[in-house]
Amino acid sequence: MDAFTTHTGVAAPLKRSAVDTDQIIPAVYLKRVTKTGFEDALFANWRPDPEFVLNQPAYAGASILVAGPDFGTGSSREHAVWALRDYGFKVVLSTKFADIFRGNSGKQGLLTGVVSEADLEAIWALLDAHPGIAMTVDLDAREARVGGSDGAAPLLTVPFDIDDYTRWRLLEGLDDIGLTLRSEDKIAQFEARREAWRPRTLPVP
Amino acid sequence: MTTNDITPPSPIPEHPRTLAEKVWDDHLVVKGENGEPDLIYIDLHLVHEVTSPQAFDGLRAEGRPVRRLDLTIATEDHNTPTLDIDKPIADLTSRTQIETLRRNAEEFGVRLHSLGDKEQGIVHVVGPQLGLTMPGITVVCGDSHTSTHGAFGAMAFGIGTSEVEHVLATQTLPLKPFKTMAITVEGVLKPGVTAKDIILAVIAKIGTNGGQGYVLEFRGSAVRALSMEGRMTMCNMSIEAGARAGMVAPDETTFAYLKGRPHAPQGQDWDDAVAYWRTLPSDEGAVYDAEVFLDANELEPFVTWGTNPGQGVSLSDVVPDPESFADPNERAAAERALEYMDLTAGTPLKDVTVDAVFMGSCTNSRIEDLRAFASIIEGRTKAEGVRVMVVPGSARVRLEAEAEGLDKVFQDFGAEWRFAGCSMCLGMNPDQLAPGERCASTSNRNFEGRQGKGGRTHLVSPLVAAATAVLGRLASPADLEAADLVAAGPAAADRVDEQSGGAR
Numbered sequence A: 001m002d003a004f005t006t007h008t009g010v011a012a013p014l015k016r017s018a019v020d021t022d023q024i025i026p027a028v029y030l031k032r033v034t035k036t037g038f039e040d041a042l043f044a045n046w047r048p049d050p051e052f053v054l055n056q057p058a059y060a061g062a063s064i065l066v067a068g069p070d071f072g073t074g075s076s077r078e079h080a081v082w083a084l085r086d087y088g089f090k091v092v093l094s095t096k097f098a099d100i101f102r103g104n105s106g107k108q109g110l111l112t113g114v115v116s117e118a119d120l121e122a123i124w125a126l127l128d129a130h131p132g133i134a135m136t137v138d139l140d141a142r143e144a145r146v147g148g149s150d151g152a153a154p155l156l157t158v159p160f161d162i163d164d165y166t167r168w169r170l171l172e173g174l175d176d177i178g179l180t181l182r183s184e185d186k187i188a189q190f191e192a193r194r195e196a197w198r199p200r201t202l203p204v205p
Numbered sequence B: 001m002t003t004n005d006i007t008p009p010s011p012i013p014e015h016p017r018t019l020a021e022k023v024w025d026d027h028l029v030v031k032g033e034n035g036e037p038d039l040i041y042i043d044l045h046l047v048h049e050v051t052s053p054q055a056f057d058g059l060r061a062e063g064r065p066v067r068r069l070d071l072t073i074a075t076e077d078h079n080t081p082t083l084d085i086d087k088p089i090a091d092l093t094s095r096t097q098i099e100t101l102r103r104n105a106e107e108f109g110v111r112l113h114s115l116g117d118k119e120q121g122i123v124h125v126v127g128p129q130l131g132l133t134m135p136g137i138t139v140v141c142g143d144s145h146t147s148t149h150g151a152f153g154a155m156a157f158g159i160g161t162s163e164v165e166h167v168l169a170t171q172t173l174p175l176k177p178f179k180t181m182a183i184t185v186e187g188v189l190k191p192g193v194t195a196k197d198i199i200l201a202v203i204a205k206i207g208t209n210g211g212q213g214y215v216l217e218f219r220g221s222a223v224r225a226l227s228m229e230g231r232m233t234m235c236n237m238s239i240e241a242g243a244r245a246g247m248v249a250p251d252e253t254t255f256a257y258l259k260g261r262p263h264a265p266q267g268q269d270w271d272d273a274v275a276y277w278r279t280l281p282s283d284e285g286a287v288y289d290a291e292v293f294l295d296a297n298e299l300e301p302f303v304t305w306g307t308n309p310g311q312g313v314s315l316s317d318v319v320p321d322p323e324s325f326a327d328p329n330e331r332a333a334a335e336r337a338l339e340y341m342d343l344t345a346g347t348p349l350k351d352v353t354v355d356a357v358f359m360g361s362c363t364n365s366r367i368e369d370l371r372a373f374a375s376i377i378e379g380r381t382k383a384e385g386v387r388v389m390v391v392p393g394s395a396r397v398r399l400e401a402e403a404e405g406l407d408k409v410f411q412d413f414g415a416e417w418r419f420a421g422c423s424m425c426l427g428m429n430p431d432q433l434a435p436g437e438r439c440a441s442t443s444n445r446n447f448e449g450r451q452g453k454g455g456r457t458h459l460v461s462p463l464v465a466a467a468t469a470v471l472g473r474l475a476s477p478a479d480l481e482a483a484d485l486v487a488a489g490p491a492a493a494d495r496v497d498e499q500s501g502g503a504r
Helices: A027-031 A080-085 A098-107 A117-130 A164-172 A177-182 A182-193 B017-023 B053-062 B093-108 B123-130 B142-153 B161-172 B193-207 B228-243 B254-256 B266-275 B327-340 B369-376 B395-403 B408-414 B461-470 B478-490 B489-499
Strands: A006-014 A064-067 A091-094 A111-114 A134-138 A142-144 A156-159 B029-030 B039-042 B045-046 B072-075 B112-113 B137-140 B155-158 B173-174 B177-187 B215-219 B245-247 B291-296 B302-304 B312-314 B356-359 B388-391 B439-441 B456-459
Touching: A027 A080, A064 A080, A064 A117, A064 A134, A080 A098, A091 A117, A098 A111, A098 A164, A117 A142, A117 A156, A164 B123, A177 B161, A177 B173, A182 B039, B017 B155, B017 B215, B017 B245, B045 B112, B045 B123, B045 B161, B053 B093, B053 B161, B072 B123, B093 B112, B112 B291, B123 B137, B123 B142, B123 B228, B123 B395, B137 B142, B137 B161, B142 B155, B142 B228, B155 B245, B161 B173, B177 B193, B193 B228, B193 B291, B193 B302, B193 B312, B215 B228, B215 B395, B228 B245, B228 B254, B228 B369, B254 B266, B356 B461, B369 B408, B369 B461, B388 B408, B395 B408, B439 B461, B461 B478
Parallel strands: A006 A064, A064 A091, A091 A111, B045 B072, B045 B137, B072 B112, B137 B155, B177 B215, B177 B291, B215 B245, B356 B388, B356 B439, B439 B456
Antiparallel strands: A006 A134, A134 A142, A142 A156, B029 B039, B039 B173, B302 B312, B302 B456
16 A cells, blocks of 8 residues: 555545445445456446536546545445545545545545535535646645645645544555554564464465 | 562462463464554465455555465355356356456465365365364454354454455454353253254344354353264354354364364374363353353254244244234344244244255255264155255265265255255355245355345254255154154054153
8 A cells, every 4th residue: 555645636526415335336346356446336326427527527537536424324345445546536535424434445545534514615616616626635734735736825725634543554555454564573473483283274285 | 688588479370261362362463552453363264265356356456475375275165056067157256256266376376175176165164174173273264154163162253355365465363352252051962952953042042143242152061062063063153143253162072073184283293282272171260251051951953933043943832923022123023034934923833844955054064964964864755846955065075975875865865966065055156045935954044035035044953954854844853753653553653652651
C-alpha cells in the first residue's frame, strides 16, 4: 500500500445521501476471483445514465469524491473499497461514513475524511461553479483545499476529521499485513524456537 | 538482619489455565498492549478454492510471497462435482474458482490436492487424515467449519478472505483473546445416540448465538468415550452455536488416532510431542467464563425441525408449537420456520416423510460415519421414491470404504455412491434439493435454501439418516427393529418382548 501524504486531483460531487455498498458495487460483481479490476463495477447501476456525475467530461479522471451523508452503509463487502480504488479514487469526503466501510477503507489506503455539513455545501457550491477544479487533500494538516494547486491561493480551505490511528497508517502506507510485518523480527524469533514436531505440509511424505 | 531473612521469594504459582489458554499462550508472537490485539502464530493454514482467490490476488498486487509454504496446504472441495469428475466442470463460476486455485497454487508454490488426486477431499477431512492436525497447534482456514480440528486439542477457527491473505503473507493473525466455555457432558450414551445428537442437543440448549465470543471446551466422561470422528463432529458444529472454536483435550484416543499418519511426528519428535500434549488438558481449578452441563444418559437421537441448527428436539418428540416459546423473537422464528418447512405443530417427527437422504459433509463423512450408516442399511433396500446420496469426505475415505466393501452395501441398498466433496451440504455443485424437497441430512446447516432453493433440511446423525432412508420417514435404528417385528407378524413381536423381559 502506498503512503499517503498529500493528494491533488479532480474532485467530483456526488450529491446523494446514504449511498450504500450495493450502490457502490452491485452484488453481481462479487462473483469475481480477483481483488483488482473492479473499476467497471463502481456505481454500475448509475453509470449507464449520461447525466451521472462521473460521465460528465469535467469530472473525467476524478480522484476525490465529495459525497452526501451516510456513505458506505449496508453490506460489509470490501469490494466497495476495491471498486472506488480501482476507478482511481484516493479520497472520499462526506459528513458521515458507515463504520465498516470506513474501517475497510483505512486498510486499503482509501482516505475517508469527515467534513462539516456547512463545509460540504461550500465545497459542492465551488465544484458546481468551477466544474473539474482540482482539490488538494493534505493528510498531514488534516485539511482539504479547493483550487490553489497552481500556486494561487485556494478558494476554500476546510478541516476534515480522521482518527489518529488510521491517519498514521495511511501516512506510513501500512495495510494490515504491512503493520504485522513491522514485527517481522519477532515472527522470525518465534519461528526459530518452534518445535520440530509441529506440522509441516512439505515435503510430501 | 540474619541470613534467614534473605530467603528467595517463593515462585508465584502459575494460575491454573484452560486448554484454550495454554494453546493461545504458546502461540503468542507479540502481546498486544493498550487494548490492541495479540499477534498469534498459525501452525497450519488450510486453503480451498472459494475463499482464497482474492487473497492470492492481494499478495500478487503487493508483490508478497507466501511466507510459509511448508505450513500451507490446499484442496478443492466446495465446488467439485461428485459425478463425472474426469469431465470439465459445467458451472462457469465453479470452474473459474477451481482453475484459479490451480493457477495460484502453481504460481506461489502451494501444495494442492486437486480433483482426482487421492488426497483430495473436504479440507476438514483431509487435514486430520494426513496427520497434519494435531494437539496444541493453531489451525485456520477460510471456512467456518475449521472448528472441526479442535477435536485434537488444537485451536482451530474460520477466517475471512482478508485474513487468509494475512496468514499467507505473515503466518500470523492479530487476534483478541476469546472467552472460554466448558461444556461438560457426563454419563453414558444410549445405543443409537451419537456425537451428532450431543452437539445438536448442546446447540438447542445454548442457542445459535450462545457460544458467541467463546471457545467451547467439550469435556466429561461422554466426550472422553467418543472416537476422534465423534469429537470432530462435535467440534465441527461449535460454530453453529456461534462459537469461534470448539476443543477437546488430547488423550490416548487422540494419540492412537495420530500415530503413524503420514505427517504425524516420528521417533524423538513423537515422544517430545506426546510429552507436551500431555500438559495441555485444562488444569485443576482452571476458571471458565461460562459453564454448561448436559446429562448424556438422558439424550435421545436428535433432529432439527426448523431452519437453524438450534431448532431441534428429540426424534421421539413432536413439532413444537410456536406459542410454546416465551421469547417473541423465537416464537416468530418458529412460525416462519414451520411455514418454510411445511410442518404443523404437534406432528410427531417420526411421521415426517422425506424425499432425500444426504450422508456426507465435513460433519459426518469420515470412514466411521460411513461404517455406521452401512451397519444399519446392510441387507436392506431403501424406501421407495427416496433419493439416497452417500458422499465420502475425501478420496481416501472413498478408497477405504471400497476396500471394506461398503460401496457395495450402499449400492445394493439403492444409494448413490459419489466422489468426495462438500456436495449437498451447501449445493455449490450440482448436488441440490429441488424446491419443496425434504431431506434428512448428516450435514451441519438447515438454513432456508442451504441445500438448494426451497429445499427443506432436517439435521440428523448417520444412524438416523440410515434408518430414515430405510423407512422413508424420520426414524432411529430402534424404530427399524420395531418395524421389522411388525413386518414379521405379531408372534415375532411377542417373542422378542419376552426375551427382553418386556422392557420394550
